[in-house]
Amino acid sequence: MKARMLMLAALALTPIAATAHDDAHQGMMHGMMPGMMHGKAESGHSGDSGHAQGVGKAGDPKKISRTIQVLMSDDMKFTPAKVNVKRGETIRFVVRNAGQTKHEMVIGSMAELKEHAESMRKMPGMEHDEPNQVTLDAGKSGELVWHFTKAGAVDFACLQPGHFEAGMMGKVSVK
Ligand SMILES: [Cu+2]
Numbered sequence: 001m002k003a004r005m006l007m008l009a010a011l012a013l014t015p016i017a018a019t020a021h022d023d024a025h026q027g028m029m030h031g032m033m034p035g036m037m038h039g040k041a042e043s044g045h046s047g048d049s050g051h052a053q054g055v056g057k058a059g060d061p062k063k064i065s066r067t068i069q070v071l072m073s074d075d076m077k078f079t080p081a082k083v084n085v086k087r088g089e090t091i092r093f094v095v096r097n098a099g100q101t102k103h104e105m106v107i108g109s110m111a112e113l114k115e116h117a118e119s120m121r122k123m124p125g126m127e128h129d130e131p132n133q134v135t136l137d138a139g140k141s142g143e144l145v146w147h148f149t150k151a152g153a154v155d156f157a158c159l160q161p162g163h164f165e166a167g168m169m170g171k172v173s174v175k
Pocket residue numbers: 072076102103104158159160163168
């Protein structure tokens with residue numbers, strides 16, 4: 001009876017040992033994972049933040065690299081519609097609405113701008129006071145200070161209802 005108990009105990013121990021081994025193995029794997037995860041998380045993070053910061057961020061008005069004049073007109077155009085900047089530059093856009101209707105300059109990714117234009121269509125008159133945009137009544141001038149942190153293309157558009165759809169957009173090429 002005792003021997004049988006021991007046998008059972010021994011049999012019972014075998015799977016436990018195997019499990020323990022697996023656990024240890026997994027533990028080792030797990031021990032390796034943080035490094036792997038870290039690398040993965042890091043690249044994922046930089047990818048994410050790269051997406052989020054891909055267009056740059058609000059610039060410090062005290063650290064202006066250059067000023068660029070931008071004209072907005074009723075023919076649904078930004079002049080210039082193509083702007084070249086260097087990576088790391090903080091640009092002060094001095095924007096003037098030369099038209100008879102309200103226009104705005106909004107900086108963002110094309111996906112963000114499309115989404116924003118969509119909600120503007122649903123809720124006309126929806127006004128924002130965000131650092132990535134300047135909304136101007138006819139004849140008014142305003143400023144937009146933007147820090148271009150990443151090389152690539154950054155889009156801008158007028159999201160007044162119908163304007164984006166009419167092609168009122170431009171592109172900043174960051175090199
Ligand atoms: Cu417009």
